[in-house]
Amino acid sequence: MPDESGTEPLTIRRAQHEVDTTILAQGGYWPPLANLARLFEECGELARALNQVYGRKLVKSGEMAVTAQEELGDILYVLLALANDLQIDAEAALAQALAKAHRRSLQAERGSE
Amino acid sequence: MPDESGTEPLTIRRAQHEVDTTILAQGGYWPPLANLARLFEECGELARALNQVYGRKLVKSGEMAVTAQEELGDILYVLLALANDLQIDAEAALAQALAKAHRRSLQAERGSE
Amino acid sequence: MPDESGTEPLTIRRAQHEVDTTILAQGGYWPPLANLARLFEECGELARALNQVYGRKLVKSGEMAVTAQEELGDILYVLLALANDLQIDAEAALAQALAKAHRRSLQAERGSE
Amino acid sequence: MPDESGTEPLTIRRAQHEVDTTILAQGGYWPPLANLARLFEECGELARALNQVYGRKLVKSGEMAVTAQEELGDILYVLLALANDLQIDAEAALAQALAKAHRRSLQAERGSE
Numbered sequence: 001m002p003d004e005s006g007t008e009p010l011t012i013r014r015a016q017h018e019v020d021t022t023i024l025a026q027g028g029y030w031p032p033l034a035n036l037a038r039l040f041e042e043c044g045e046l047a048r049a050l051n052q053v054y055g056r057k058l059v060k061s062g063e064m065a066v067t068a069q070e071e072l073g074d075i076l077y078v079l080l081a082l083a084n085d086l087q088i089d090a091e092a093a094l095a096q097a098l099a100k101a102h103r104r105s106l107q108a109e110r111g112s113e
Numbered sequence: 114m115p116d117e118s119g120t121e122p123l124t125i126r127r128a129q130h131e132v133d134t135t136i137l138a139q140g141g142y143w144p145p146l147a148n149l150a151r152l153f154e155e156c157g158e159l160a161r162a163l164n165q166v167y168g169r170k171l172v173k174s175g176e177m178a179v180t181a182q183e184e185l186g187d188i189l190y191v192l193l194a195l196a197n198d199l200q201i202d203a204e205a206a207l208a209q210a211l212a213k214a215h216r217r218s219l220q221a222e223r224g225s226e
Numbered sequence: 227m228p229d230e231s232g233t234e235p236l237t238i239r240r241a242q243h244e245v246d247t248t249i250l251a252q253g254g255y256w257p258p259l260a261n262l263a264r265l266f267e268e269c270g271e272l273a274r275a276l277n278q279v280y281g282r283k284l285v286k287s288g289e290m291a292v293t294a295q296e297e298l299g300d301i302l303y304v305l306l307a308l309a310n311d312l313q314i315d316a317e318a319a320l321a322q323a324l325a326k327a328h329r330r331s332l333q334a335e336r337g338s339e
Numbered sequence: 340m341p342d343e344s345g346t347e348p349l350t351i352r353r354a355q356h357e358v359d360t361t362i363l364a365q366g367g368y369w370p371p372l373a374n375l376a377r378l379f380e381e382c383g384e385l386a387r388a389l390n391q392v393y394g395r396k397l398v399k400s401g402e403m404a405v406t407a408q409e410e411l412g413d414i415l416y417v418l419l420a421l422a423n424d425l426q427i428d429a430e431a432a433l434a435q436a437l438a439k440a441h442r443r444s445l446q447a448e449r450g451s452e
Contacts, residue, residue: 009124010204018211025218032167033259034394036160037386040266043156044383047149047376054145055373068199072192073206077214079188080207086181091123093186094193098131101190105138146372147281150273153379157270160263168260235350236430244437251444258393262386269382273375280371294425299432301418303440305411306433312407317349319412320419324357327416331364 012080012091019080029085039078046071125193125204132193142198152191159184238306238317245306255311265304272297351419351430358419368424378417385410 010018023029030038049067083090123131136142143151162180196203236244249255256264275293309316349357362368369377388406422429 009126010207011122011124012128013122015125015207019214022211022214022218026214026221030394031259032163033257033263034390036163036263036266037259037390037394039156039159040262040379040386041383041390043152044380044386046152047379047383050145050149051373051376051380055369055376069201069206070209072196072199072201072203073208073210074213075192076203076207077210079185079192083185086185088182088185090185090189093182094123094128094189095186096183097186097190098135100187101132101135101139105135108139143281144372146370146376147277149379150277150281150372150375153266153273153375154270154277157267157273160266160270164260164263164267168256168263235352236433237348237350238354239348241351241433245440248437248440248444252440252447258389262389265382265385269378273379276371276375295427295432296435298418298422298425298427298429299434299436302429302433303436305414305418309411312411314408314411316411316415319408320349320354320415321412322409323412323416324361326413327358327361327365331361334365 012094013089015076016080016084016090019077020084023081023084029081032082032085035078035082035085039075039082042071042074042078046075125207126202128189129193129197129203132190133197136194136197142194145195145198148191148195148198152188152195155184155187155191159188238320239315241302242306242310242316245303246310249307249310255307258308258311261304261308261311265301265308268297268300268304272301351433352428354415355419355423355429358416359423362420362423368420371421371424374417374421374424378414378421381410381413381417385414 029035046068049071053068080090082088083093142148159181162184166181193203195201196206255261272294275297279294306316308314309319368374385407388410392407419429421427422432
């Protein structure tokens with residue numbers, strides 16, 4: 001039987017629920033525009049990490065890969081928090097984006113025939 | 114048995130795989146800094162949608178909720194594309210962020226005792 | 227005598243004043259976090275323009291140079307609006323950034339001696 | 340006429356030139372997408388500063404005002420660096436944004452008559 005420590009692959013739905021639990025435990029949701037500012041703060045930290053690896057400042061790549069993972073996780077966390085607060089089903093949102101991408105690749109195929 | 118149309122709840126791992134499929138079908142991954150620029154483009158569109166609802170410009174909320182969902186899905190898609198390209202396990206990255214949030218709420222509890 | 231159409235080079239101070247005039251004429255300042263969201267919206271549009279030129283999607287470069295200029299001007303406008311609202315002297319803020327950059331280049335020079 | 344800082348008010352054109360000097364002294368321009376990533380990094384730091392003042396986390400406002408100014412100056416610096424690299428006249432770009440804002444306020448006036 002799956003437990004919370006992650007022996008079963010995490011579904012997006014379950015991830016939204018777990019994010020909700022931690023946010024309620026910390027006193028509740030921030031206003032949407034404050035959460036958005038936090039999203040940009042986290043994205044900015046990912047930008048910094050990627051710039052150190054793929055931009056001009058070269059740093060040890062092992063150390064940076066760890067940071068990029070941490071920043072990416074933080075973005076995912078804030079994004080799911082925003083989804084919860086806006087009552088958005090993140091799985092449905094992603095399914096919509098995947099469907100758009102599928103349509104684009106079908107168009108690209110037809111275009112190159 | 115689950116199929117690709119999503120009758121089973123989508124796991125983050127499966128989502129990364131589906132994003133990968135659509136990207137390969139469109140000719141492969143962009144360089145990381147180009148993907149990052151795309152992430153910011155999508156985040157900017159979410160900012161626009163939220164600003165119309167929670168900022169100054171008030172618009173019909175039903176129409177906007179749809180847009181916020183679409184933008185959030187696009188961000189999720191680009192984020193998982195970045196994760197794939199950087200060989201980051203998005204589930205592990207999120208688990209790390211959740212663990213940090215748990216620690217913060219435990220500290221908050223102790224602080225208020 | 228200089229007029230508003232720009233026969234004299236525009237100072238940053240005068241630019242802040244002109245931004246203020248247009249904002250008051252449109253009903254006043256947005257709350258800071260709404261202005262920040264607008265800053266990210268505009269930065270996202272610049273990201274889109276640059277990605278079309280320097281990322282994967284190649285487009286006619288003349289057309290895009292125009293767009294990059296327009297997006298950059300929009301960012302500058304929102305940034306000066308934020309500065310006004312936060313009572314920040316943008317010239318002093320930039321002078322501080324320039325001083326930091328000078329110090330870094332002096333350190334780089336000493337480091338390579 | 341000199342202002343309180345003992346120098347002439349800085350024009351945007353001169354600011355672009357001073358940014359150029361510091362960048363050449365540090366080894367030259369980064370590629371545009373790396374500069375864009377840096378722009379987002381700096382914007383993320385401003386988001387953090389504003390969130391501490393106007394979002395949920397309240398911090399001493401004096402201390403934060405200083406930080407917001409520093410982050411705003413850093414954004415301005417990177418923005419002018421991008422302008423230089425893309426051969427964009429930032430003054431012309433801002434003039435274009437100001438002209439758009441003037442048109443919007445004229446339309447708003449007519450609309451409310």
